[in-house]
Amino acid sequence: MxxxxxxxxxxxxxxxxxxxxxxxxxxxxxxxxxxxxxxxxxxxxxxxxxxxxxxxxxxxxxxxxxxxTRWAHDQVSVLDVPREQVPAAALADLFETFEGAGGRDGAVALMRSCLTHPEANRTLRDDVMCSVASGVADRIGGEDADLRAGLLAACVMGLGLSRYLLRIPAVSEASRADIERLLEPALRALLGPPDRPAG
Amino acid sequence: MxxxxxxxxxxxxxxxxxxxxxxxxxxxxxxxxxxxxxxxxxxxxxxxxxxxxxxxxxxxxxxxxxxxTRWAHDQVSVLDVPREQVPAAALADLFETFEGAGGRDGAVALMRSCLTHPEANRTLRDDVMCSVASGVADRIGGEDADLRAGLLAACVMGLGLSRYLLRIPAVSEASRADIERLLEPALRALLGPPDRPAG
DNA sequence: GGCACCGGTCAACGGCTGTAGAGTGAACTC
DNA sequence: GAGTTCACTCTACAGCCGTTGACCGGTGCC
Missing domain, CATH: 1.10.10.60 (Homeodomain-like)
Known part of the structure; x- marks a missing residue:
């Protein structure tokens, strides 16, 4: 003193x-x-x-x-992993965004307002979802890559919404490990059959 | 005339x-x-x-x-189908709610405000999500039934959000059939291994 | 045919909001 | 140490909001 x-x-x-x-x-x-x-x-x-x-x-x-609510593109790991690790990386990115050291309030604020504020809506759709989904689609490949990637992003966002915004008890109170254990296989199913380089 | x-x-x-x-x-x-x-x-x-x-x-x-935004409980078919048909029924319920004959505006209105309006938040969480997830959990069974059901509900809501509120192009412009074809297997993975009545 | 009823309108109030401009006192510069 | 800069505050304005009470005119009843 x-x-x-x-x-x-x-x-x-x-x-x-x-x-x-x-x-x-x-x-x-x-x-x-x-x-x-x-x-x-x-x-x-x-x-x-x-x-x-x-x-x-x-x-x-x-x-x-x-x-x-400025969005930091650089802390998304899902764009830097091989195809089979995309689901796990997507979940890890979600957890990191909302529970990581860097304040989670920014992400919650953007998401909280994304349904009523025009620019928040645009930012979350274009700069976050579409941007990430596009990169994921490249890794998935195949005819339905865009839709598969979009659905994967949708499911991950649904999890984020349920866990951090709506706070649905079963989802909100579960451990990160339990969610990864149950959800990762489901997201893996969205990838479709393994790569077939030509066809 | x-x-x-x-x-x-x-x-x-x-x-x-x-x-x-x-x-x-x-x-x-x-x-x-x-x-x-x-x-x-x-x-x-x-x-x-x-x-x-x-x-x-x-x-x-x-x-x-x-x-x-009054919510009609009675048009949810997911509570009346056997376990294996839960994923398909959940998707059918979503499509019916947002694209069915009865105006979809009510559902969109409730969802649009669920992040900023306290009562809309409560209604969507308790009267819709928890209510449905609880019924689904009963059909799933097993140790993680509540979490599995919650995650399934979260994914379906994520789809609804992406398709009807955020309007993410890849998800919004896809056909209902394509979405069902790709997403239903993934949701099925959330059910876990088939029933084992005791154990 | 007179009267009560009621769907509908008009004008207004109080409160809250984002925002602007003048002012103040302490920290910096020379 | 005088003068300037600048972080910060006070006061106020104009607009929009939900909400209210008085009022009007056609409809239904006796």
């Missing part, structure tokens, strides 16, 4: 901290109630600042939301 | 018709934009009446929403 010194926080540092606090509060509130019900006033209160400061930092509620 | 007569609509008949028109408009708007963004004024305009009349008929926006 003495070695801390007189709080030598520079102006830049303060700005970075409050911006992070606002972003964190926004993520939490967007995740909890969705875009429409989360108000800038509530975000500001949670972050301990004035509502006008939120506007000053992010320009508008829309831009705040976009910033708070 | 002449035998119609001078529109002999009684007062009761008029009331029933306008109430139905309001309900239909509400379903359509709730389905399109969700509970929060759909306004009573917009519903009234779409139904061709005054906003105050909507209040007079349904009491509040909440009650209007509840009425517009």
């Amino acid at each position: 003495s070695t801390d010194g007189p709080a030598p926080v520079s102006r830049d540092e303060r700005r970075r901290r409050t911006e992070a606090a606002i972003l964190e509060a926004a993520r939490a509130l967007f995740a909890e109630t969705g875009f429409e019900r989360a108000t800038i006033r509530a975000v500001a209160t949670a972050a301990g600042v004035d509502p006008a400061l939120v506007m000053q930092y992010f320009g508008s509620k829309e831009k705040l939301f976009t910033e708070a | 002449s035998t119609d007569g001078p529109a002999p609509v009684s007062r009761d008949e008029r009331r029933r018709r306008t109430e139905a028109a309001i309900l239909e408009a509400a379903r359509a708007l709730f389905a399109e934009t969700g509970f929060e963004r759909a306004t009573i004024r917009a519903v009234a305009t779409a139904a061709g009446v005054d906003p105050a009349l909507v209040m007079q008929y349904f009491g509040s926006k909440e009650k209007l929403f509840t009425e517009a």
Whole structure:
């Protein structure tokens, strides 16, 4: 309580901290109630600042939301594994996204608002689902590759929705291992028969 | 075009018709934009009446929403088929719910709002998902029956979400038959090994 | 034919929302 | 140490929302 010194926080540092606090509060509130019900006033209160400061930092509620739900493409492992490991990797990616160290609020916030907020809808469909499904389809191959990949993505998203958003007890309270054990074989069936390079 | 007569609509008949028109408009708007963004004024305009009349008929926006998204338990066939037909019946129920003759807007409206509206959330989780999953679990049997049923419900809901709400192209534009052909075997894998009556 | 009823409309209120602009005091620069 | 910058706050506005109560006119009943 003495070695801390007189709080030598520079102006830049303060700005970075409050911006992070606002972003964190926004993520939490967007995740909890969705875009429409989360108000800038509530975000500001949670972050301990004035509502006008939120506007000053992010320009508008829309831009705040976009910033708070930015999707990181690079933490998707399903695009980097051989065909047979796609189902397991897809599940691992889901668990990592929603239970990993990096705050899960951003993902929940995007998903929470994806049915009522036009841009969240577009982002989740195009930048997440279609983008991933397209890569998965390449690994699956065959005539129905696109549909198979789409159905796989749909099932994984259904799991995420049930477990983290709707919180259906049987799915929400199950262990990650149990879900992988039961669901991975089912997703594997979506891949279809093993590769046949030509045909 | 002449035998119609001078529109002999009684007062009761008029009331029933306008109430139905309001309900239909509400379903359509709730389905399109969700509970929060759909306004009573917009519903009234779409139904061709005054906003105050909507209040007079349904009491509040909440009650209007509840009425517009009432869930009919009786059209679920998955609870009336033997174990091996559960996956096919679950898919048939989904297609019937969202593409059947009885307006699909009610189902879309409930689903559209299930992530942001507390009561829609509760209804979809408890009255739809848990209720159905519980019945399915009974048919599946075994140690993990509840989780297996929950995962099956999650996958089917993921399909519905991708096809009718997010409209992911690969899933949305596929034929019902193709989806059944590819997804039914996968869902069948969720049932686990065939019944073993004791054990 | 007079009267009560009721489907329907009009105008308005209070509250909440996103947003804008002026102002303030402490941290930085020279 | 004076002047500037900038994080931050206060106050306010305009618009939209759900909701209400008074009012109007045709319909049904005696």
